[in-house]
Amino acid sequence: MVGGCAALCGALCGALLCVSGLWLPGARAGCADRESPACCTGRNNECAELNRRKTACYCDSYCEKTGDCCEDYRQVCQISAAIDCEVGEWGVWSPCSSVCGAGTTERSRQVTTPPRNGGSPCPDLKQRRGCLAHLDTCSTAKEVAKILPDSFKRNFKDPWRRPHMLIKEERKSYCVNMRVKQVSAACRMKVWSSQMARERSVCVECQSDAMAADNRCRGDGLQSIRTFWAAASAPGCLGSWIRESWSESCYCPAHSLLFI
Template identity: 55%
Template sequence: MLSFPSAPLSGPLTAVGCVVGSWGPWSRCSSPCGVGSKARSRQVTIPPWHGGEPCPDLKQRRGCLGEHPTCGAAKEVAKVLPSSFGRDFRDPWWKARLLLPEEPSGYCAYFRLTQVGPPCRGQDWTRWLHRDKRVCVECWGDAAHRRSHCTGHGLQGARTFWVAASVVGCQGSWVQEGLQEDCVCPPPALIFV
């Protein structure tokens, strides 16, 4: 067994103040479009000792404005219907010139609902829409606008808005979690109109 000789104390212990490293880089803006925040941090290299100066803040946050090149898509409002609607469906949002293909082909967009308006409750096809629910929306092609994406599919990670095309006042917000090419959403599902 090893033993160490005890040394007499020659005086009071010296206080050591906290020492921190330099700031790391700022993170990306938390919102790809619009107002968000950035953060950065630093590490403690020498902790305070014997009543020395405490450590300063180790994290900083500041506001930022996300300006992703596709932010225009995040400003569009999605108009949706259930994927099971009949082709003779009539609605104020419906455009006669929008011809749906016989066999849907396009992509699926996955969203997490962040807000669902009270008028959606109790309605036949919108009653299953709830905050934090993940929904799948099919894009059958935006023939009306001759675009490769459907109006309102948003930008991944950005909060965008939707409205139920056949239920007055039923609207809310969601965050796109991803896109998948050439797919069919499992029921219950929605389609962009």
């Protein structure tokens, strides 16, 4: 009987010690009892321990905002008050990404004070919105070049030296090197237009009879901007290209193209 009472008393005392937290292998009581690191910056859900009530508490700086710090957090971690992120004023909007038609523009701002000790994170630092470009080059970008093979090339030297033909002679040809980007299947129907293959560079000559009043051929393209072309003698043959270079007083080599 005595032995039974002793055993019962020992069990009850052990249970009481477990509940009171005075004896429990591996039990923690807060940040001071954590293995290194005792404290964590920012928000870290793994930076947790058990308080004296055996419920989870935290030793990361974000716990001050959520109100679930361990009881000894300030004493052990000595963390100052949370500092929210602060940002500067928005910068100016960037130029429209398109020279003609729909595009995008964006602006940004800088962080002046980074967040610390669980302070509020930074808001968006970039904004983007749509734009519609109306630059002077827009009308040029919409032009469609009409092209023919150089077998249509003409020599405007006039043996009679007629005045209106002399004016044409004074307007020298120029060359434009284009990189083909798109080409329709119909271009394969004729020998001369079959050279219009994707990523192929072609030389296109602007002769005086094809020049408009501003001394340029319509559809001669824009530097690094996609424009469009159509073969005049090959129905359905059309596509797009990008101007790579431009040369004054120039003649394209044999088997090239002409603006018309």
